[in-house]
Amino acid sequence: xxxxxxVVEKILSANDRIAAQNRAIFDEAxxxxxxxxxxxxxxxxxxxxxxxxxxxxxxxxxxxxGDIATNLDADRAQAAGALxxxxxxxxxxxxxxxxxxxxxKQMNLKGIDLVIVENVGNLVCPASFQLGTHKSVLIxxxxxxxxxxxxxxxxxxxxxxxxxNKIDLLPYVPFDMAFFSKGVEILNPGLxxxxxxxxxGEGLDRWLDWLVSxx
Amino acid sequence: MHELSxxxxxxxxxxxxxxxxxxxxxxxxxxxIGQLASIVDDSVQFYWDIISKDTIAQGATLHFKRLPAKLxxxxxxxxxxxxxDGFSCPNCMNDHVKILSGDExxxxxxxxxx
Ligand SMILES: [Zn+2]
Numbered sequence: 001x002x003x004x005x006x007v008v009e010k011i012l013s014a015n016d017r018i019a020a021q022n023r024a025i026f027d028e029a030x031x032x033x034x035x036x037x038x039x040x041x042x043x044x045x046x047x048x049x050x051x052x053x054x055x056x057x058x059x060x061x062x063x064x065x066g067d068i069a070t071n072l073d074a075d076r077a078q079a080a081g082a083l084x085x086x087x088x089x090x091x092x093x094x095x096x097x098x099x100x101x102x103x104x105k106q107m108n109l110k111g112i113d114l115v116i117v118e119n120v121g122n123l124v125c126p127a128s129f130q131l132g133t134h135k136s137v138l139i140x141x142x143x144x145x146x147x148x149x150x151x152x153x154x155x156x157x158x159x160x161x162x163x164x165n166k167i168d169l170l171p172y173v174p175f176d177m178a179f180f181s182k183g184v185e186i187l188n189p190g191l192x193x194x195x196x197x198x199x200x201g202e203g204l205d206r207w208l209d210w211l212v213s214x215x
Numbered sequence: 216m217h218e219l220s221x222x223x224x225x226x227x228x229x230x231x232x233x234x235x236x237x238x239x240x241x242x243x244x245x246x247x248i249g250q251l252a253s254i255v256d257d258s259v260q261f262y263w264d265i266i267s268k269d270t271i272a273q274g275a276t277l278h279f280k281r282l283p284a285k286l287x288x289x290x291x292x293x294x295x296x297x298x299x300d301g302f303s304c305p306n307c308m309n310d311h312v313k314i315l316s317g318d319e320x321x322x323x324x325x326x327x328x329x
Contacts, residue, residue, distance in 0.1 A: 001328065002242070002326060002328055003238070003326070003328075004326050005232050006323075007322045007323060008321060008324075011225055011228065011322060092220070096220060128221075150302070153251050153284075157251060182302075186310070
């Protein structure tokens with residue numbers, strides 16, 4: 001006999017359940033966790049490096065790095081003073097809650113105040129996978145162009161903060177900030193955003209204030 | 216692409232519901248994907264054929280219902296679907312719009328043989 005069964009279940013509910021476990025691990029350890037997402041080359045690692053350098057006198061940071069290719073990024077975070085852990089994504093284009101869960105179980109989280117999870121550089125996939133972090137941050141950059149919100153709406157939809165990196169390049173590349181911001185506002189109304197340059201340091205203080213006040 | 220892990224979830228959900236119904240076979244799966252969900256259905260189908268092998272869902276047909284992203288103009292209240300040419304209201308050309316839906320990604324139903 002053929003029968004139709006009503007399911008109505010989110011496909012990623014399994015991932016979401018592990019994400020909730022990750023959240024509980026963070027909360028129990030008194031840690032605030034941030035998921036950093038960006039396209040390759042947006043300056044994610046530079047932002048982490050600058051952030052760690054400036055916050056390390058005030059708090060203990062850990063960076064969990066999901067970069068596919070190398071452990072170069074983890075090395076840079078470690079050199080800046082953070083506890084750095086590399087996740088092997090097995091070539092996957094995003095981190096998921098299971099990968100983060102196994103990393104967390106191997107880490108000594110004692111004394112850590114803030115965890116930065118560096119997601120794989122990609123503007124499509126990471127948006128679909130909750131990790132259990134408290135806030136997610138999207139790092140955009142001026143050379144990528146002002147049409148990114150229109151091309152990758154999913155990515156701009158779910159984030160809690162937006163960093164617009166490399167603003168020192170504004171005089172040299174065509175980038176219509178009003179057009180960019182309009183797309184962002186439609187996708188994610190009221191999204192808090194930070195224009196900054198990791199190179200010159202401009203705008204970093206405001207970003208760090210936000211990070212600390214959410215920690 | 217992350218469609219392998221997505222496809223594994225699809226298999227897990229369908230087998231679980233089929234098991235609860237004591238089904239012998241899963242024949243059809245009905246999936247709903249919003250325009251703003253980042254899923255490529257071709258590669259889901261590709262992985263499905265591989266990972267459903269030797270399960271009671273082997274050979275089941277995947278049906279993808281694509282939902283357009285719906286927007287509303289906050290000035291003239293016109294509702295419209297997201298097109299390829301940006302977010303402007305087709306009625307008054309305004310950009311003062313809000314997204315109503317488009318993030319869906321769920322399994323609606325399955326057909327089974329009992
Ligand atoms: Zn209108």
